[in-house]
Amino acid sequence: MGKGIKDxxxxxxxxxxxxxxxxxxxxxxxxxxxxxIGYIPIAITFGLLAKSTGIPNSTAAMMSFWVYAxxxxxxxxxxxxxxxxxxxxxxxTFIINFRHFLMSASLSRRIEQPTxxxxxxxxxxxxxxxxxxxxxxxxxxxxxxxxxxxxxxxxFGAWNAGTWAGVFLGTGLPESIQTSMGIALxxxxxxxxxxxxxxxxxxxxxxxxxxxxxxxxxxxxLFSSFSMGWRVIxxxxxxxxxxxxxxxxxxxx
Numbered sequence: 001m002g003k004g005i006k007d008x009x010x011x012x013x014x015x016x017x018x019x020x021x022x023x024x025x026x027x028x029x030x031x032x033x034x035x036x037i038g039y040i041p042i043a044i045t046f047g048l049l050a051k052s053t054g055i056p057n058s059t060a061a062m063m064s065f066w067v068y069a070x071x072x073x074x075x076x077x078x079x080x081x082x083x084x085x086x087x088x089x090x091x092x093t094f095i096i097n098f099r100h101f102l103m104s105a106s107l108s109r110r111i112e113q114p115t116x117x118x119x120x121x122x123x124x125x126x127x128x129x130x131x132x133x134x135x136x137x138x139x140x141x142x143x144x145x146x147x148x149x150x151x152x153x154x155x156f157g158a159w160n161a162g163t164w165a166g167v168f169l170g171t172g173l174p175e176s177i178q179t180s181m182g183i184a185l186x187x188x189x190x191x192x193x194x195x196x197x198x199x200x201x202x203x204x205x206x207x208x209x210x211x212x213x214x215x216x217x218x219x220x221x222l223f224s225s226f227s228m229g230w231r232v233i234x235x236x237x238x239x240x241x242x243x244x245x246x247x248x249x250x251x252x253x
Contacts, residue, residue, distance in 0.1 A: 024147040024150070027150065028144075028147040028149060029154045032131065032153070032154035036157070043160070044166035046163055047168075050163075052170060053078075053081040054081075055080060061163060061164060063163075069096075075093070076092075076093060092236075096236070100127060103127055103132040106132075106136065108120060108124070110142060111142070112142045112144055123149060123152065125152075126148075126149070126151075131148075131151050131155050135148055193207065202243060203243075205246075206239050209242055213235040214232070214235040217231045217234060217235065218231060
């Protein structure tokens, strides 16, 4: 009799855990829906841009599936169109995405323990600027790993769906429109950068410093051997270093 009651209690406890896990997973999906809505048009733009630069459909799709880094994918497509070397593309992507090390490290401290390394690796792959912001601003002191998984999964799915949509939409567009999609990269970065520049003087100075460095590397004959990829890398590293040195105390850049 006592054993039957004990087994029933254990079963009820397991059902409660499963129910709570499922609830947290769908809570994560719900929290990620606004991110997914915002990702779709940008991912479509990426698919259109990749198509217009002659990148194979499968390559564009695999970039979104395996790389899953919006800004880096746009930059990579641009560098591929300019015939940059693979090392330039890899190094540029590494520099642009280095912030993800910091975001993942910060978020890992709030994940409920014990959580296996496999779970942590899966969660860290899906961390983006937007999912990190949503997760880090939650009121809970400890985050359920399944909540973060649901949050990341809906954003990841939207980005890949948008990429495929852009690739196939590009197939039916006139060649003139496909060619004009090359400016989408610059339009996107300008759209992201301008609002931030208005709010932060240090960010404006650092951005202008990067522009000056890139201009020097492009126009001064001494640096004529620098390729497009290495100009981007050099300007990014030097401007970031200057921002870290001069605006460290302000914490605004």
